[in-house]
Amino acid sequence: MIKKKVIVINSSGIHARPASMLVKTAAKFTSEFHIHSHGYRINAKSILGVLTLAAECGAELELEFSGEDEEQACEAISHLFEQGFGMMDTDEGGSS
């Protein structure tokens, strides 16, 4: 099991779009993924769970991964937090 602390740096917090990105990324890994915040522990593969954290900018969260690919999962998810879920720059995105 790996635990890691992260801080939400994008200004609007983990709202709809970051939450979608978070669970989409998490779904690529087989490891279990939970987030601890204010004594709650939620399943971070569940978008409704992530949303009920109501994590705003500046919030400190603890990520917990356990499973075969926990290291890769931790790296990918931490990367999202570090980049502010891509909300720091304006991305035009490709055609879907």
Added chain:
Amino acid sequence: MYTIDSVPGYNTVWRGMAAAEGLSAGPAFVYNPQSVVLSDRKIGSEQVKEEQKKVASAMRIVELETRKIAQLAGQENELGGKAAKDILDFHREILRDPQLIAEINERIRTDLIPGDRAIFLVFRGYIQKLEVSGSTFFKDRIPDIVDIRSRIISSLQQKEMIVQVQENAIIISREINPSEIILFARRKVKGIVAERGGLTSHATIIAKSMGIPFVLEVEGITKGIKPGEWVVVDGYNGVVITQPARAFLKQIQVRSDAIDREKADEQKLYAEPGMTACGNKIPIRVNLELEAEIDRVMRYQPEGVGLLRTEAYFLDQSQDDTAPENGSFAGSDQKRFLERAAQLAGHDYLTVRLYDVGGDKLPSYADREENPALGWRGIRILLEKRSLLRAQLQLILEAVNSYPCKLRILIPLVTRTEDVLEVRAELDRLLKDFPAQKPELGIMVEVPSTAIMADAFAGIVDFMSIGTNDLTQYTLAADRGNPRVAEYFDSAHPAIWRLINQVVRVCRGHNIRVSVCGELAANPQAACILTGLGVSSLSMAGPYIPQVKKKLRAHTLALMEKQALSILNVETTKDAKKIMMQF
């Protein structure tokens, strides 16, 4: 464009916000949405599985509908389009939330309650948590979640919320949700007026894409009008006129007829067949995924149906082969979808692809696959679950039996000639009961090995269809859903053009038809190259049809052939794109 005379007691003007263009008059239908009625019965423990299956199926259909709306939103160039797409992607994630589904299933099992009540209760738990979260942003998401909940429940109850609405009515409502607009559009209403927006941006996008005049933020209108009374909606200026005088109504009628004629002229191009500037015909057909799409794509007048996906109506009979027959939940839905698609196809082709699902859709198959894209899916599942294959073939043959369209059956994820021969044998056996039918059997070319071995397949199939999305993903070893390798996933890569060319050459040599049904066909420049390579037809989502038709009609086949030849010699995607840009 018209003048409103002031006549005492008549022509009352209401001002609101213009949301979707159009001008029309009709009798008012004051829409007063009822709260969701939940069943309060208990279920027996033997019904648990059935209820859980219904929930899964309802969520899948709503998810697919949401995906379609998100696609439409993504095409909107206005600023709102992108934002709306983000929110809709968020809706889709909720509809796929594994924890949510698990909790609903658990609730059904332990409380022995029907699916609709279980959905209601589990969602309520989340809504309550968001309500106490304190942050306005998170509270603002509550209407989205409530809307999703009622959409799943009404899909589950298969309840037409809006059955009483008569055609040509103007809907007057306090607020309106995207799902309600879709339902109203099916009833062919002529306009919508709302006091508040509800989920404004999505509702607007949908009303626009359906061509329904829509005026928002008309304070007090529901109180100011009696049901059945005539009303005029002007979606250009955001104006609503109640108690219209007779002369005024007449004026509106004339103006709205003139607008219809202008539109019809524009749409004349839709009615023309797909062809090049020099008159070489290349049929342009439509891809379908949901029954609800059919009404919307009709206006593009596709020449036929080039790809009908059946996954949304996936009917798992694998648990025990005796249980649900064609009359069951998903079966009758699929049949109705096929019948309506057959009507749309007219005398042209209706191309039905057999279930292209992965093992995760089968409850009996719980293990996660390491690499599902290369795993147990498509024809591999159908050949192992023969009853599933037979039931679907039977259902397709029955559904189209009384229609004049030409049926094509398409096999997904074919990698071996045996795959085709096995399906052919099953089909031939069933065809004894349908002596009048002579369906063509063809394959999806979406795996490089199949493209390379196209000559081996050409002798045993009636047609081929190139699925460029999967062909790209498999050829370039780039997962199309993975943003980290997004730059590696590009259907304009020279290898894809060369593979397509190889398949087209083989098909032409064997005198069988070959179509392209992936996203590449919907790109107007790529469509020109494909035509130049000698593809027999193209198939795409409805909204792309006009732009592709227009582009093809602007260039000659000779130029397309020349550019197609040069694209086969490039070595980089960049160079390939340069050639495409010449159209």
